[in-house]
Amino acid sequence: xxxxxxxxxxxxxxxxxxxxxxxxxxxxxxxxxxxxxxxxxxxxxxxxxxxxxxxxxxxxxxxxxxxxxxxxxxxxxxxxxxxxxxxxxxxxxxxxxxxxxxxxxxxxxxxxxxxxxxxxxxxxxxxxxxxxxxxxxxxxxxxxxxxxxxxxxxxxxxxxxxxxxxxxxxxxxxxxxxxxxxxxxxxxxxxxxxxxxxxxxxxxxxxxxxxxxxxxxxxxxxxxxxxxxxxxxxxxxxxxxxxxxxxxxxxxxxxxxx
Ligand SMILES: Nc1ncnc2c1ncn2[C@@H]1O[C@H](COP(=O)(O)OP(=O)(O)OP(=O)(O)O)[C@@H](O)[C@H]1O
Numbered sequence: 001x002x003x004x005x006x007x008x009x010x011x012x013x014x015x016x017x018x019x020x021x022x023x024x025x026x027x028x029x030x031x032x033x034x035x036x037x038x039x040x041x042x043x044x045x046x047x048x049x050x051x052x053x054x055x056x057x058x059x060x061x062x063x064x065x066x067x068x069x070x071x072x073x074x075x076x077x078x079x080x081x082x083x084x085x086x087x088x089x090x091x092x093x094x095x096x097x098x099x100x101x102x103x104x105x106x107x108x109x110x111x112x113x114x115x116x117x118x119x120x121x122x123x124x125x126x127x128x129x130x131x132x133x134x135x136x137x138x139x140x141x142x143x144x145x146x147x148x149x150x151x152x153x154x155x156x157x158x159x160x161x162x163x164x165x166x167x168x169x170x171x172x173x174x175x176x177x178x179x180x181x182x183x184x185x186x187x188x189x190x191x192x193x194x195x196x197x198x199x200x201x202x203x204x205x206x207x208x209x210x211x212x213x214x215x216x217x218x219x220x221x222x223x224x225x226x227x228x229x230x231x232x233x234x235x236x237x238x239x240x241x242x243x244x245x246x247x248x249x250x251x252x253x254x255x256x257x258x
Pocket of ligand 1: 039042044046
């Protein structure tokens, strides 16, 4: 589904060039839930943006379903990849339905009535009600914002879904509900998912594989059990002591993740 080869990401600062990734390789197979973990500022979100195409690599290649990312048209990209941004990134002046419909409406390929109907189907798919359609984002709870943003990410029926901290900021009940929703959508829509998360419950409940970003590249990919066993200071710090124990308990609780 995604092949990244020798990716270099860099930003020009007034006084220097900051390199975030150098010769980073990653392959994500169809149907996986690949979670990306790494230290703060290690470039996890930048990596998602490289796959989405809102950042351009300084060097290297990102291929989506066999095609170089930069060769895809806007329509080609949006029908392959959807992204749930960390804070939802809904337009505050638009209603929920207008937000969900936005990417499809912008393509101007379908009459407005059909666009609206498609958005309504997606709203219901993520567990929102028809009566939520006319609400503004400011009237929604944190969990409802995530659901509306997820409906928008899925409006073009992309086979690849990118999730940036999907459960950050949610209370435990909303977080559990959202994880269950993601699990059933992954199964029912046969999605491939690439997810950035710091949350261990979300990580172990959903991931089929984990990739660790450190030293400007992916230092290890593997099952949760394989990654926990990998000898590296970041892995040791990310799953230390009690957190590591909890991770192992979660692995027993969620055999899917082993
Ligand atoms: N547009 C940009 N211009 C300059 N620097 C940027 C830009 N976008 C990201 N960066 C820098 O790239 C680095 C990686 O950012 P990124 O948001 O990918 O980190 P992250 O691993 O997702 O971190 P966190 O876990 O804290 O969210 C950071 O140092 C950030 O300041």
